[in-house]
Amino acid sequence: MPALSPTMEMGNIGAWSKKVGDKIEPGDVLVQIETDKAQMDFEYQDYGYLAKILVEEGSKDVPIEKEPQVEVEVETEQPTQQTESAQTIAQSVTKTDRIFASPVARMLSKEHNIPLETIKGTGPKGRILKEDVNRFLTTRQEQKPQVTEEKAAPQKKAAPAQTPTPAQTPVQAAYTDIPNSNMRKVIAKRLTEAKTTTPHYYLTSNVNFDAILKLRADLNASANGKFKLTVNDLIVKAAACALRAVPAVNSSWNDEYIRQYHHADIAIATSTPTGLITPIVTSVDTKGLETISSEIKSLAARAKENKLMPHEYQGGSFAISNLGMYHITSFSAIINPPHSAILAVGTVEPKLVPDSTSEKGFSVINSLTFTLSADHRVVDGATGAQFLSALKSYIENPMSMLL
Known part of the structure; x- marks a missing residue:
């Protein structure tokens, strides 16, 4: 994730303008990035082909890198060799042992102590998505043994009849948690610094x-x-x-x-x-x-x-x-x-x-x-x-x- 403003520490991934296998030239819009202040087009500044997308559309709070590079693998075009077709280059990406998962999926798996290698990914190239982790949790819950309630021993004397009570009113939530946007986080940080460091x-x-x-x-x-x-x-x-x-x-x-x-x-x-x-x-x-x-x-x-x-x-x-x-x-x-x-x-x-x-x-x-x-x-x-x-x-x- 490139830093597109001095105050930017993370960003959200919008729509990808290119798909795997597409040829890319300098000045081409690669992806939309939501910064702490605005939504901007990120332009790629080299020649090549898009070989793999590592951060999917809609990903939130992606941290920036020190070097201005989007998380995408690009197969660089060699000027001295004959250019391969987009499909061939997309298929020639070297496979590694790295497990690809969205940031949210990684967070959920860590929170529930689930090894990523035990989850089957349904995203592009087998990428593990949030839905895959939730599906794994649901399946695991359903497979838990059901506890059978013991049958109560017969009573010698019948208990007195209880007066029926009216149906309970559903309990309303006491509050709503609203996730902080990147802009709100930056506002909070900058104004706190201003108020505490500026006399x-x-x-x-x-x-x-x-x-x-x-x-x-x-x-x-x-x-x-x-x-x-x-x-x-x-x-x-x-x-x-x-x-x-x-x-x-x-x-x-x-x-x-x-x-x-x-x-x-x-x-x-x-x-x-x-x-x-x-x-x-x-x-x-x-x-x-x-x-x-x-x-x-x-x-x-x-x-x-x-x-x-x-x-x-x-x-x-x-x-x-x-x-x-x-x-x-x-x-x-x-x-x-x-x-x-x-x-x-x-x-x-x-x-x-x-x-x-x-x-x-x-x-x-x-x-x-x-x-x-x-x-x-x-x-x-x-x-x-x-x-x-x-x-x-x-x-x-x-x-x-x-x-």
Whole structure:
């Protein structure tokens, strides 16, 4: 199993695009592999014929190898010899004493202390499958001698009649065990490492959101249906401008140096049916709102369909997590390494504020709460405060970020 992403430790085997005996050339798609983040086509980079498939379609949690090789035997084509037919090469594979079994079958046989050589495999080339192990267990259970219940001795006195009881209600299971996907395992591992090894601190700021809501309404009205900006699109742009103003936050930690990025590559936390993923909008500081909005929509759609390419969700220099649509007032997010900060966005709420120009002495504004989680190794408290101050300025004076 090849490592198709830096965080990948195991993968699932999807559909094989080639069958035993097929000729393979560089660039041919050999098999689909489900990584911790997406499902990808694995392309073979040599000439030859597929001689044997060692890991069957649908196999789960196949560990990666240090060298990027799929578990498949390929009979290499010799350029100086006449090419044999696919059928001849498929039949010429040398037989060994190795017992072929799926990972699940091996696990079950080990769990029940069953030697693999005692099980007859029904898979390709006699491969032992999970069903073969279960069939063996069932047969063994049926062959066990039945214990005959001893006949009770006759009673001298009949026992008193018992009052019949109503039929018992079937007992409902108390819980359901849901297997962890590769993505969920990686999320758990990475966030645990981030929370335990990165010295987080948190800063919170409330901003007046009236001006940016008005700008969004005006821009959408002038677009005549060509595009429709979201609140999040404007927040992403404002964050990029703030990163440009306070570049120390647009950085990552290394034991020997701090890497400061020249552009704001912002990862947008996106919920999918299989877990959280962070597709990246690159160079947000150089792009207009229409482009930013289009790219966010495209990345989010493909993330939910599990179709992102590795370069679209790996890396980045900063992250934003927005839960405002769920009416969350405020929250603190966990930093996603190698980023040094993540911005948590709450919901827009009405708020009373003092207003000397009003007859009532107060007015109602639309308020929003930002919470910055920062890595104290990279971003000092004062630097984090400067970033939130710059962000507040762009949000409350949004025309300045369009200049």
